[in-house]
Amino acid sequence: MADSMDHKGIEFRSYLFGIGSGHLAAGLQLTLFPWLIVGVLGESPDRIGVAQMAVLIPNLFFILWGGVLSDNRHLGHHLLRLYCLYTVPFLALLIAIFSNQLSYEIVLLFGASYGLITAFVQPARESLLAQAADHSLQGAVSRSSFVQFLASSIGILLAGSMDRIAIEVLLFAQVLLFLAAGYFFQRSYRNATPAAVSQTSWRSIVSGLQLVWQSKRLRHLMLLVATTGFFGMGAYLVVIPLLARDVYQQGASFFAALQFTFTFGVITSNLFFMHFHQLLKWPGRALLFSQMVRGLLVMLIALHLSPWLLFVVIFLWGLFSGLSMVLGRVVTHSESPHAFRSRVVSIYQLSFFGSAPLGAWLAGELIHAMGVLSSLVLMGGAMLLLALASIALSGLWYMRSEKPLNS
16 A cells, blocks of 8 residues: 555656646746737737637637547557647747748747647646546645646746847747656556547537536536636736736836736645635635636726736736636536546636637737727626626525535
């Protein structure tokens, strides 16, 4: 038994190394990609909205399929192949930069390719978490979330140095980090014989959707997550770089500082959850409260705050966003039968990332028509109203942790 637990610990450490490598690269991506469009190419708000939509929209069409494929495959080999695929769009982008052929269309194609691969990576990586976990599932979610956002924050800080470090060097570093992530994920999965699946892919997708719809807890969670992705993530992806460039008249380092502050808020919420999760007996109420506060914070940014106060508000936005993320993941894992876990996780991610591209497009159009600050009032107000409507209509307010979240 002790040897088995030690072996499990080694597997989970490899999983955490994979999470760290992959999200260090993703943190770089979070800053480099929008700044290529806003800072390097100098595009308009509506075009950055379209570009962010291009990155996210593959989730809308492929993430459910990605969940089914993850349930049918050796997750270690599957993730290694997927992470190796990331090298293709990155090398193509590097060739365009070196040959002075960089254009909006090439960056758009790069973003769509990156998003397509990510649509298959996300459900496989999340499903592997439950199998590599050494102790409780809730503890594994908390630790992986902490490593994820810590690594992302380091990547954001590195990307903020693009004024001093050539962007080509940072892009090549992403390639190496993605390859390292694939290697570590392969090491963390020892089961070489995946369970046989008798259903076709489409029937598997439908069975996952039916499971979520029939579970009141999962159904209401997915609806809340979808509204969060549409208004919250859509606003964040488009507004933050435009705040830095157009409202505060700053460059890449200020943009990266905003990104880091948000991520630091997410990390802080994960630390809080790791130590005080037992206090959250009503996860639905915590989720709804988080959405209400985030709506108010987005509206507050519209007041054109002084820079120091802006950073405080961005930190709080990240804090409540992080709480929502970790609660959503814990409830999703704990409510998902083992045989359906990748499919349920992919539906959760579809709810969040599938609605985000439409939100990013809408944010870009609103900002193009009304300006950054006026658009923030509308988006924050919509988040607040939807949270209040969910309290009255969804039943999430009465969702209690009746069974342990760590099983």
